[in-house]
Structures are given as C-alpha cells and as structure tokens.
Amino acid sequence: MDAILSWIQEAYHYIMTHRLVNAEWINHHGGLYLIAFIIFAETGLFIGFFLPGDALLFITGMILASTVQPFAEPVMNLLLWLGIIMGAAVLGNMVGYWFGKKTGPVLFEKKDTWLFKRKHMEQAREFYEKRGGTAIIVARFLPIVRTFAPIVAGVVKMDNKKFTMYNIIGAVLWIGSLVSVGFVVGKKAEPYLHYIIIGIVLITTVPIIYKMFIKKDKKPVHSQP
Numbered sequence: 753m754d755a756i757l758s759w760i761q762e763a764y765h766y767i768m769t770h771r772l773v774n775a776e777w778i779n780h781h782g783g784l785y786l787i788a789f790i791i792f793a794e795t796g797l798f799i800g801f802f803l804p805g806d807a808l809l810f811i812t813g814m815i816l817a818s819t820v821q822p823f824a825e826p827v828m829n830l831l832l833w834l835g836i837i838m839g840a841a842v843l844g845n846m847v848g849y850w851f852g853k854k855t856g857p858v859l860f861e862k863k864d865t866w867l868f869k870r871k872h873m874e875q876a877r878e879f880y881e882k883r884g885g886t887a888i889i890v891a892r893f894l895p896i897v898r899t900f901a902p903i904v905a906g907v908v909k910m911d912n913k914k915f916t917m918y919n920i921i922g923a924v925l926w927i928g929s930l931v932s933v934g935f936v937v938g939k940k941a942e943p944y945l946h947y948i949i950i951g952i953v954l955i956t957t958v959p960i961i962y963k964m965f966i967k968k969d970k971k972p973v974h975s976q977p
Contacts, residue, residue, distance in 0.1 A: 772808050777879065778855075780916060781814075784815065784816075784833055784836075786865075787808050787809075787812050787837065788836055788837050788840040789840070789947065790803050790808060791808070791837055791844065791845075792841070792843060792844040793844065794843060794898070794899055794937070795841050795844030795845050795848065795892075795899060795902070795960070796846070796847035796848045797844075797847070797848075798848070798851075798899060798900065798903060800846055802950065804893070804895075804932060805898070806893075808929055808932040809837070809930035809931050809934065810930050810933065810948065812833065812930075812934060813830075813931040813932060813933060813935035813937075813976070814829045814901065814934045814935070814938055816829050816833055816931070816932070816935050817935050817936075817937075817938035827933075830932075830935050833931075834931060837927050838923045838924060838927050839921040839929070840927070841892075841927055842919055842920055842923045844902075845888070845902040845919045846902075846916075846919065848899070848900075848901075848902035849902045849903070849905055849906040849910075849915055849919075850905045850906060851903055852903035852904060852906025852907040853907070853909060854906075855903075855907070856907055857907060867895075870951030875896070875897060876896075876897050876900030876901045876904045877904045877907075879891065879897055879901065880904045880905065880908070881895075885905075885910065885915070885918050886918065887901055887905075888902065888915065888918035888919055889921050890902055890922075891922070892923065892925065892926035901913075902919070902967060921930060944973070954976070
C-alpha cells in the first residue's frame with residue numbers, strides 16, 4: 753500500500769505542476785492535434801506511460817464546448833474530434849499489440865532503464881491474467897496499465913479479431929465518457945479543474961486497486977458442514 757500511496761502522491765504533483773493540463777497552453781501548442789498525438793503515444797508507445805490521458809480528455813471536452821471551427825456548432829466539432837481521438841487511441845493500442853507480438857516474452861526480461869520499468873509490464877500482465885480480454889477495455893481507464901495492457905496482449909498472442917473488438921470498445925467508452933463530461937460542464941469547471949482531475953483518477957483507479965491488491969489478500973471463509 754505504501755507503493756500505491758507514493759504513486760498517487762507523485763501523480764498528484766505531476767498533475768498540479770505540468771502544463772499539459774492547462775487548456776490555454778494546449779491551444780497555443782498544437783491544440784487538439786497535440787492531444788490526439790498524446791493519446792496515441794500513451795496507448796501505443798511504452799515511453800508514453802507517464803502522460804496524463806484522463807486529464808487531457810476532460811480538457812478536450814472543455815475546449816470543444818467553446819470551439820466554433822471548423823463547424824459553427826460545437827456539437828459537430830465534438831463529434832468530429834471524438835472520431836479523430838478515438839482513431840488515435842485505437843491505432844495506439846494496435847501499435848502496442850504489434851510491438852508485444854514482435855518482441856514476445858523477452859520484454860519481461862529487459863533490464864530497467866529510465867524509460868522502461870519492468871514492474872509496469874508485470875502489473876499489466878497480472879491485470880490481464882485476472883480479467884482476460886476485457887482487461888483491454890478496463891485498462892483504458894487506468895494510468896500506466898493502459899499503456900502496457902495491449903503490449904501484454906501481443907506477447908500472449910491474443911486473437912487479433914478479439915483484440916480489435918475490445919480495443920475499439922475500450923476507446924469509445926474511455927474517450928466518449930471523459931470528453932463528453934468535459935464538454936457538458938465546459939468553462940464552468942475551469943476553476944475546479946485540478947480537483948476534478950484528481951477525482952477522475954481516484955474514481956477510475958481505486959476500485960481496481962482494491963480488487964488487485966487488497967481483496968486478493970482476504971482469504972475466503974468456508975462454512976462448516
């Protein structure tokens with residue numbers, strides 16, 4: 753549990769200080785194209801595990817709520833960018849899957865570097881073993897795990913059609929929910945953005961942390977005959 757608390761503290765510090773959760777900074781440095789690329793990198797390149805995907809998707813919705821280009825109607829822009837960012841997420845997972853399939857089990861023997869931590873692969877494998885194919889969907893909502901889950905699916909050679917189905921469903925649910933919520937609340941949420949982001953992290957990670965690290969330690973009570 754100490755390791756989990758330490759990770760949450762580090763994530764909190766990162767979120768509170770990094771410019772990637774600043775809507776104005778994003779607009780001046782590539783805008784939604786930057787966000788689409790970051791979503792691709794976080795879900796397709798193992799070096800992107802540190803990127804704040806959940807926060808960026810929420811901010812994307814806020815930006816789209818007041819965007820009138822290329823369409824005058826913000827809802828049309830919402831649908832357009834949902835499609836673009838979902839496509840980036842699906843493509844990212846496919847790249848991760850392909851990479852895992854090509855590298856195979858040797859990836860679990862790779863030594864740690866400042867960019868690669870083997871413990872992240874082990875966590876993703878454990879998560880995959882517990883949930884099977886649905887891990888690809890659920891992992892979308894989990895920082896770090898979402899980066900390595902498709903790689904693990906490739907390593908164990910999960911059926912390509914099945915992976916593609918879970919990949920698309922996960923992308924639609926993850927991006928559709930967070931971007932839509934950000935779009936609905938719009939600029940009204942800007943003063944409370946940091947608190948909302950922390951809430952998103954807790955809501956999406958605490959139930960999984962409980963099942964993975966706490967519940968498994970509890971021994972089942974057998975009734976006496």
